[in-house]
Amino acid sequence: VLAANAAAAARVRSRLREAGTLVVNLIASPGAGKTTLLEATVAQLGERLRIGAIVGDIATERDADRLRRLGVPARQITTGGACHLDARQVEGALAQGGLDGLDLLLIENVGNLICPTSYDLGEDWKTVLLSVAEGDDKPFKYPGIFARAAFAVITKADLLPHVTFALDVARAQIAALNPEGRCIVLSARTGEGVDAWTGLLVAALAAKRAEISRSAEAARR
Ligand SMILES: Nc1nc2c(ncn2[C@@H]2O[C@H](COP(=O)(O)OP(=O)(O)O)[C@@H](O)[C@H]2O)c(=O)[nH]1
Numbered sequence: 075v076l077a078a079n080a081a082a083a084a085r086v087r088s089r090l091r092e093a094g095t096l097v098v099n100l101i102a103s104p105g106a107g108k109t110t111l112l113e114a115t116v117a118q119l120g121e122r123l124r125i126g127a128i129v130g131d132i133a134t135e136r137d138a139d140r141l142r143r144l145g146v147p148a149r150q151i152t153t154g155g156a157c158h159l160d161a162r163q164v165e166g167a168l169a170q171g172g173l174d175g176l177d178l179l180l181i182e183n184v185g186n187l188i189c190p191t192s193y194d195l196g197e198d199w200k201t202v203l204l205s206v207a208e209g210d211d212k213p214f215k216y217p218g219i220f221a222r223a224a225f226a227v228i229t230k231a232d233l234l235p236h237v238t239f240a241l242d243v244a245r246a247q248i249a250a251l252n253p254e255g256r257c258i259v260l261s262a263r264t265g266e267g268v269d270a271w272t273g274l275l276v277a278a279l280a281a282k283r284a285e286i287s288r289s290a291e292a293a294r295r
Protein backbone atom coordinates (compact mmCIF):
# COMPACT_ATOMS: atom_id res chain seq x y z
CA VAL A 75 0.00 0.00 0.00
CA LEU A 76 2.76 2.40 0.97
CA ALA A 77 4.78 1.60 -2.17
CA ALA A 78 1.78 2.42 -4.40
CA ASN A 79 1.25 5.56 -2.35
CA ALA A 80 4.90 6.57 -2.76
CA ALA A 81 4.65 6.17 -6.55
CA ALA A 82 1.53 8.34 -6.70
CA ALA A 83 3.14 10.90 -4.37
CA ALA A 84 6.13 11.13 -6.71
CA ARG A 85 3.79 11.85 -9.65
CA VAL A 86 1.92 14.51 -7.66
CA ARG A 87 5.20 16.08 -6.53
CA SER A 88 6.58 16.27 -10.05
CA ARG A 89 3.33 17.66 -11.50
CA LEU A 90 3.18 20.39 -8.88
CA ARG A 91 6.86 21.17 -9.19
CA GLU A 92 6.35 21.69 -12.92
CA ALA A 93 3.49 24.04 -12.06
CA GLY A 94 5.67 25.89 -9.52
CA THR A 95 3.08 25.28 -6.81
CA LEU A 96 4.02 25.10 -3.14
CA VAL A 97 2.13 22.26 -1.44
CA VAL A 98 1.50 22.03 2.28
CA ASN A 99 -0.12 19.06 4.02
CA LEU A 100 -1.89 20.18 7.23
CA ILE A 101 -2.29 17.52 9.88
CA ALA A 102 -4.07 17.87 13.23
CA SER A 103 -6.77 16.35 15.36
CA PRO A 104 -10.43 17.20 14.64
CA GLY A 105 -11.26 20.75 15.68
CA ALA A 106 -7.66 21.97 16.09
CA GLY A 107 -8.40 24.82 13.70
CA LYS A 108 -7.17 23.61 10.31
CA THR A 109 -9.97 25.06 8.22
CA THR A 110 -9.99 28.28 10.23
CA LEU A 111 -6.25 28.69 9.61
CA LEU A 112 -6.82 28.09 5.89
CA GLU A 113 -9.48 30.81 5.94
CA ALA A 114 -7.12 33.21 7.73
CA THR A 115 -4.37 32.34 5.22
CA VAL A 116 -6.65 33.15 2.31
CA ALA A 117 -7.69 36.39 4.02
CA GLN A 118 -4.04 37.47 4.22
CA LEU A 119 -2.62 36.08 0.99
CA GLY A 120 -5.62 35.68 -1.29
CA GLU A 121 -5.01 38.94 -3.16
CA ARG A 122 -1.33 38.21 -3.78
CA LEU A 123 -1.29 34.49 -4.43
CA ARG A 124 -3.46 32.02 -6.31
CA ILE A 125 -4.49 29.62 -3.57
CA GLY A 126 -6.33 26.33 -3.94
CA ALA A 127 -7.30 23.67 -1.44
CA ILE A 128 -7.94 19.98 -1.14
CA VAL A 129 -9.75 18.99 2.02
CA GLY A 130 -10.16 15.51 3.38
CA ASP A 131 -12.94 14.40 5.67
CA ILE A 132 -14.69 11.16 6.41
CA ALA A 133 -17.97 12.74 5.34
CA THR A 134 -19.52 16.05 4.13
CA GLU A 135 -18.39 18.87 1.84
CA ARG A 136 -18.59 21.41 4.66
CA ASP A 137 -14.92 22.44 4.75
CA ALA A 138 -14.65 22.75 0.96
CA ASP A 139 -17.80 24.89 1.03
CA ARG A 140 -16.25 27.16 3.69
CA LEU A 141 -13.27 27.78 1.41
CA ARG A 142 -15.32 28.14 -1.78
CA ARG A 143 -17.25 30.93 -0.06
CA LEU A 144 -13.92 32.82 0.01
CA GLY A 145 -13.45 32.27 -3.72
CA VAL A 146 -10.88 29.50 -3.30
CA PRO A 147 -11.05 26.57 -5.71
CA ALA A 148 -11.48 23.64 -3.35
CA ARG A 149 -11.88 19.91 -3.87
CA GLN A 150 -13.34 17.85 -1.05
CA ILE A 151 -12.20 14.25 -0.74
CA THR A 152 -14.60 12.22 1.36
CA THR A 153 -12.78 9.12 2.49
CA GLY A 154 -15.88 7.22 3.62
CA GLY A 155 -14.20 6.16 6.86
CA ALA A 156 -10.48 6.16 6.14
CA CYS A 157 -8.54 8.16 8.73
CA HIS A 158 -6.10 9.84 6.30
CA LEU A 159 -5.73 11.03 2.72
CA ASP A 160 -3.52 9.13 0.31
CA ALA A 161 -1.60 10.36 -2.71
CA ARG A 162 -3.88 8.63 -5.21
CA GLN A 163 -6.81 10.62 -3.89
CA VAL A 164 -4.81 13.82 -4.29
CA GLU A 165 -3.85 12.79 -7.81
CA GLY A 166 -7.53 12.13 -8.56
CA ALA A 167 -8.55 15.52 -7.17
CA LEU A 168 -5.91 17.25 -9.34
CA ALA A 169 -7.09 15.30 -12.42
CA GLN A 170 -10.58 16.74 -11.98
CA GLY A 171 -9.15 20.14 -12.90
CA GLY A 172 -9.69 23.53 -11.32
CA LEU A 173 -6.44 23.39 -9.34
CA ASP A 174 -4.02 24.27 -12.13
CA GLY A 175 -1.68 27.24 -12.14
CA LEU A 176 -1.73 27.74 -8.37
CA ASP A 177 0.96 29.40 -6.28
CA LEU A 178 -0.12 27.56 -3.18
CA LEU A 179 -2.01 24.30 -2.69
CA LEU A 180 -3.13 23.74 0.88
CA ILE A 181 -4.18 20.20 1.73
CA GLU A 182 -6.24 19.75 4.88
CA ASN A 183 -5.86 16.13 5.92
CA VAL A 184 -8.50 14.11 7.77
CA GLY A 185 -8.56 15.09 11.45
CA ASN A 186 -6.15 12.63 13.04
CA LEU A 187 -2.64 12.81 14.52
CA ILE A 188 -1.62 9.25 13.69
CA CYS A 189 -2.78 7.82 10.34
CA PRO A 190 -1.83 10.76 8.07
CA THR A 191 1.75 10.69 9.35
CA SER A 192 2.91 7.81 7.15
CA TYR A 193 1.30 8.98 3.91
CA ASP A 194 3.33 11.17 1.62
CA LEU A 195 0.88 13.21 -0.49
CA GLY A 196 3.56 14.77 -2.69
CA GLU A 197 3.73 17.82 -0.41
CA ASP A 198 6.69 20.13 0.10
CA TRP A 199 6.13 19.86 3.81
CA LYS A 200 3.85 18.56 6.47
CA THR A 201 2.62 20.99 9.07
CA VAL A 202 1.17 19.78 12.34
CA LEU A 203 -1.33 21.93 14.23
CA LEU A 204 -1.97 21.61 17.96
CA SER A 205 -4.55 23.78 19.66
CA VAL A 206 -3.95 24.98 23.19
CA ALA A 207 -7.23 23.33 24.19
CA GLU A 208 -5.75 19.88 23.55
CA GLY A 209 -3.07 19.91 26.26
CA ASP A 210 0.66 20.61 26.27
CA ASP A 211 1.56 16.91 26.56
CA LYS A 212 0.48 15.99 23.04
CA PRO A 213 3.80 16.24 21.17
CA PHE A 214 5.32 13.43 23.24
CA LYS A 215 2.10 11.40 22.97
CA TYR A 216 2.06 11.66 19.16
CA PRO A 217 5.79 11.83 18.45
CA GLY A 218 5.60 10.57 14.86
CA ILE A 219 3.90 13.57 13.36
CA PHE A 220 5.77 16.12 15.48
CA ALA A 221 9.07 14.55 14.41
CA ARG A 222 8.13 14.62 10.73
CA ALA A 223 6.41 17.96 10.36
CA ALA A 224 8.67 20.73 9.11
CA PHE A 225 6.52 23.20 11.03
CA ALA A 226 4.41 22.93 14.12
CA VAL A 227 1.69 25.50 14.63
CA ILE A 228 0.19 26.00 18.06
CA THR A 229 -3.30 27.34 17.41
CA LYS A 230 -6.01 29.15 19.38
CA ALA A 231 -3.46 31.21 21.32
CA ASP A 232 -6.33 33.56 22.26
CA LEU A 233 -7.57 30.77 24.59
CA LEU A 234 -4.30 30.58 26.59
CA PRO A 235 -5.70 32.56 29.55
CA HIS A 236 -8.57 30.07 29.82
CA VAL A 237 -6.82 26.72 29.54
CA THR A 238 -3.99 24.90 31.25
CA PHE A 239 -1.36 24.85 28.56
CA ALA A 240 2.27 25.73 29.17
CA LEU A 241 3.69 27.03 25.91
CA ASP A 242 7.27 26.36 26.99
CA VAL A 243 6.44 22.72 27.80
CA ALA A 244 4.87 22.13 24.37
CA ARG A 245 7.70 23.98 22.61
CA ALA A 246 10.37 21.97 24.44
CA GLN A 247 8.71 18.69 23.42
CA ILE A 248 8.44 19.81 19.81
CA ALA A 249 12.08 20.93 19.76
CA ALA A 250 13.21 17.62 21.28
CA LEU A 251 11.33 15.63 18.64
CA ASN A 252 12.41 17.80 15.74
CA PRO A 253 15.42 20.04 16.36
CA GLU A 254 15.30 21.29 12.75
CA GLY A 255 11.60 22.11 12.85
CA ARG A 256 10.02 25.44 13.62
CA CYS A 257 7.17 26.27 15.92
CA ILE A 258 4.72 29.12 15.43
CA VAL A 259 2.11 30.25 17.94
CA LEU A 260 -0.96 31.96 16.52
CA SER A 261 -4.63 32.67 16.80
CA ALA A 262 -6.63 32.48 13.59
CA ARG A 263 -9.46 34.15 15.50
CA THR A 264 -7.60 37.34 16.49
CA GLY A 265 -5.03 37.15 13.68
CA GLU A 266 -2.16 37.32 16.19
CA GLY A 267 0.85 35.42 14.82
CA VAL A 268 -0.80 34.61 11.48
CA ASP A 269 1.76 36.79 9.64
CA ALA A 270 4.58 34.53 10.83
CA TRP A 271 2.75 31.63 9.17
CA THR A 272 1.92 33.44 5.94
CA GLY A 273 5.48 34.83 5.84
CA LEU A 274 6.80 31.27 5.93
CA LEU A 275 4.56 30.28 3.05
CA VAL A 276 5.63 33.24 0.93
CA ALA A 277 9.31 32.59 1.64
CA ALA A 278 8.98 28.87 0.93
CA LEU A 279 7.22 29.56 -2.36
CA ALA A 280 9.98 31.96 -3.42
CA ALA A 281 12.64 29.42 -2.43
CA LYS A 282 10.90 26.65 -4.37
CA ARG A 283 10.58 28.82 -7.49
CA ALA A 284 14.23 29.89 -7.25
CA GLU A 285 15.34 26.27 -6.91
CA ILE A 286 13.21 25.29 -9.93
CA SER A 287 14.76 28.00 -12.11
CA ARG A 288 18.27 27.11 -10.94
CA SER A 289 17.79 23.50 -11.94
CA ALA A 290 16.20 24.48 -15.29
CA GLU A 291 19.23 26.73 -15.88
CA ALA A 292 21.63 23.92 -14.96
CA ALA A 293 19.80 21.55 -17.34
CA ARG A 294 20.21 24.03 -20.21
CA ARG A 295 23.96 24.25 -19.67
N1 LIG B 1 -10.94 30.67 20.07
C1 LIG B 1 -10.52 30.18 18.91
N2 LIG B 1 -11.28 29.28 18.26
C2 LIG B 1 -10.83 28.81 17.07
C3 LIG B 1 -9.63 29.24 16.49
N3 LIG B 1 -9.46 28.56 15.33
C4 LIG B 1 -10.53 27.75 15.21
N4 LIG B 1 -11.36 27.90 16.25
C5 LIG B 1 -12.64 27.22 16.47
O1 LIG B 1 -12.40 25.82 16.65
C6 LIG B 1 -13.43 25.05 16.03
C7 LIG B 1 -12.83 24.08 15.03
O2 LIG B 1 -12.20 24.83 13.98
P1 LIG B 1 -11.97 24.22 12.54
O3 LIG B 1 -11.15 25.21 11.80
O4 LIG B 1 -13.25 23.77 11.93
O5 LIG B 1 -11.08 22.93 12.91
P2 LIG B 1 -10.61 21.69 12.02
O6 LIG B 1 -11.52 20.56 12.36
O7 LIG B 1 -9.21 21.42 12.47
O8 LIG B 1 -10.69 22.11 10.58
C8 LIG B 1 -14.40 26.04 15.39
O9 LIG B 1 -15.47 26.26 16.29
C9 LIG B 1 -13.54 27.29 15.23
O10 LIG B 1 -14.30 28.47 15.24
C10 LIG B 1 -8.85 30.23 17.18
O11 LIG B 1 -7.78 30.67 16.76
N5 LIG B 1 -9.35 30.66 18.39
Ligand SMILES: [Mg+2]
Nearest residue numbers: 108109137182
Ligand atom coordinates in the same frame (compact mmCIF):
# COMPACT_ATOMS: atom_id res chain seq x y z
MG1 LIG C 1 -11.67 21.27 8.95
